[in-house]
Amino acid sequence: MKPKIVVVPCSGIGKTYGTVSREAAYEVIEDLRPETSQLVALSMLVLGDENARAAVAASPAITIDGCKLACATKMVQESGGQVAQDFAVLDVYRRHRQLKPRGIAELNEGGLQLARVLAEEVSAEIDHLQGGADA
Amino acid sequence: MSDYFEYTLDKFTFYVPKDRYYNPEGLWAKADGDRVTVGVTDFFQQHNGDVAFAEVEAEGTAISANKEFATIESIKVDLELPCPVSGVIEVVNERLDLEAEIINQDPYGAGWLAVIKAADWAGDQAKLMTPEAYFEHMIRQAEEETKGL
Secondary structure (H helix, E strand, C coil): CCCCEEEEECCCCCCHHHHHHHHHHHHHHHHHCCCCEEECCHHHHHHCCHHHHHHHHHCCEEEEECCCCCHHHHHHHHCCCCEEEEEEHHHHHHHCCCCCCCCCCCCCHHHHHHHHHHHHHHHHHHHHHHCCCCC | CCCEEEEEECCEEEEEECCCEECCCCEEEEEECCEEEEEECHHHHHHHCCEEEEEECCCCCEECCCCEEEEEEECCCEEEEECCCCEEEEEECHHHHCCCCHHHHCCCCCCCCEEEEECCHHHHHHHCECHHHHHHHHHHHHHHHHHCC
């Protein structure tokens, strides 16, 4: 059995795009690809948590960054992990301008839809990395 | 001697070139004869975050100084930009359509917004801030921002 693909979203608190990244990650982990993906919290990597570091060392990671600082991507790399694909919320939004995200604790409808689009893109990448669709 | 002023606050460093003029809202204007290239400052782009979309009024549009001529949507805010000069928009930076991030990457170069054929550059220039004045203004803005943190 192939190891689960690690998904690491942005941890930007108080940022709309950070919320979109986390919403997308939750949707992937809980609904779209629960059998082939696992969430690793960026904060745990920052803390140097052994389990989190082991997870990113053992499996390709998909990162979802909320801004150009790309903390998720950088932290996976600094933790010894391999970033198989990095997604940026802004890039997805540029392709779906009608889905304007608003809100922080609770996203507006546009933000939720944007998170869904992003989650589907992440899921497709997980399938690609796993070599087939999640049954 | 450096071609720009530089100011560092916390982890941020802001640059202000000495070869152009500025309005208080953070737009610059650089003249070549009566053709004036305009854009946003480094402080503006860092303060407002990653730019998602930037739109400038169409080429041929007549504009007045301090009137809106462009809009920017960033990850933080939607902004209407007041033009630093009066005249007619001669060229719009077409790269902004697909690569709005160049405003963040190179605000004083490739991220320019438009070239305007100025109606009265000398008059507009006199009302704009010198690099020295804008630099001081920007420092005050930056320090004011950090007070709220």
